[in-house]
Amino acid sequence: MDSPVTTRLSEQLREKIEESIVTGAYAPGTRLEEIDLAEMHGVSRTPIREALIQLEAVGFISKRPRKGWEVTAIPAPRLCEMFDVMAEMEAMCGRLAARRATDVEQRRIRLTHQACQRAKEANDPAEYYRLNEVFHLAIYDASHNAFLIEQASALHRRLRPYRRLQLRVRNRMHTSFNEHEAIVQAIEAGQGDVASDLLRAHVVVQGERFTDLVSSLESLVSPKLSVVA
Template sequence: MDLSSTPRLSEQLREKIEENIVTGTFCPGVRLDEVDLAETYGVSRTPIREALIQLEAAGFINKRLRKGWEVASIPASRLCEMFDVMAELEAMCGRLAARRATEAETRQIRSAHLACLKAKEASDPAEYYRLNEAFHLAIYEASHNSFLIEQASTLHRRLRPYRRLQLRVRNRMHTSFDEHEGIVKAIENGMGDLACDMLRAHVVVQGERFTDLVSSLESMTSSRMAVEA
C-alpha cells in the first residue's frame, strides 16, 4: 500500500503548506508547482494535489488556467474581519451549548479541555492546537443547531493555520487553557450569556493578537520581495 496516498498524509502536507503561506515563505502571487512540492516533501504528486485542492477550497490558493496553483492574497484587515465573525459564531455556539448540551456532551467538552493540559505543560503548541480544535468542535456540536455548526466549522477550518500559529505567542497556551476553564464552567452551569461573552472574548483576543503578527509578516514579506526584485 502506498502510504503517500493516505488522507492523513495529505492533511499533514496541507498544514505544512498552510504554515508556509501564513509565515510568508510562500508569498501572495507565488506559483506552487506540484512536482517541486513533491520533491521538497519527498512524496508522490497525489497527496500534494489533494493538499492543494483542500487549500483552494479554504481560500489559501487559487487555480489559474494553464498556470497551476497560485498563493492568494489575504490582507490583515480581512483576517481581522474573519476573526470578528468567528467570535460571534462561537459565542452563539456557547450560548446554545449552555442551554442544550446533554450530560454526555458536557462531559465531552470537559474531557476535551482537560486533554489540552498535557500539551500545555509540555509547551507543545502543535499538539495543543490539535486538542484545542477538538474542544471547540465539541462546543459547536453541543449547540444542536446544524446550520450554525456548519458555518462555524467552515470558518474554523479557514482560520485554522492562524489560530494554530498564534499559540506560539508567549504565554498564549496558558492563557488559552485558563479561558477554556471558564468557558467549560459556564456551559456546565447552564450560564448561556456568560459562555457567550467568554467565547467571544476568547476568539477576539486571538484575532487581535494575531492580526498584529500578520501585519508584521506582511511588512517583512514586502521588504523581502523588494530586495529580491
C-alpha cells in the first residue's frame, strides 16, 4: 500500500505533467518515457508511473503497445461532442446557480470575475485562464447539485488543454470576459433561463470557434512524434 508521502508525490508529478500538456509543451502525440521523466524530476520511476496512470484515467494520455505512454490526440469532431456536453452541463449549473446561489456564493462569483478583469487588463492570458477556471467552478458550486458538480468538474478538467487553447485566439480573452459579465448579471438577477442560455453559448464550439480550435490544435502537433527527454 502506498504511503501518504508517495501518493502526494505522484499527485504533484501528475499536476506538473498535466500542466505541460495543458500549456502545449507536450503536444498531442508526444511520447512520455518513464525513465526520462524520472530523471527530469529527480525521482524514481514508481511515482512517475503512478502519475501517468492517473493521467490515463482522465484521458490525457494513453498507453500504446510497445510504444509506451503517449499524449492523447482527440479528433476534432469528438472534441466538439465533448464541448457540446460541457455546454449543456454548464447551462444547467448556471440555471441552478441563478436559483440557489447564496449571497456569499454570488459575491464569490463576482469577485472572481473582477479578478479576471485585472488579468485581462494586464494582458496576462495565463493568469486569466487560471482565474477563468475558478470562475466556472464557483458557478458549479453555486448549483448545489453534488452529482452535477462532480460530473461537470471532471469534464472541465478533461477539456482544460483545449479551453486554454481557445484563449490564444485573437480577442478571445476580451470576448470571454464580456460573456462572463452577462452571465454574472443573470445569476445575480436570478434569471435562470438567461444564465443557462449564456453559459451554453459561452462554452459550445461551433462555426468560427470550431475553425479556430482546429487551427490551434494543428499548430501544436509536431511534424513527427517526439519523446520527452
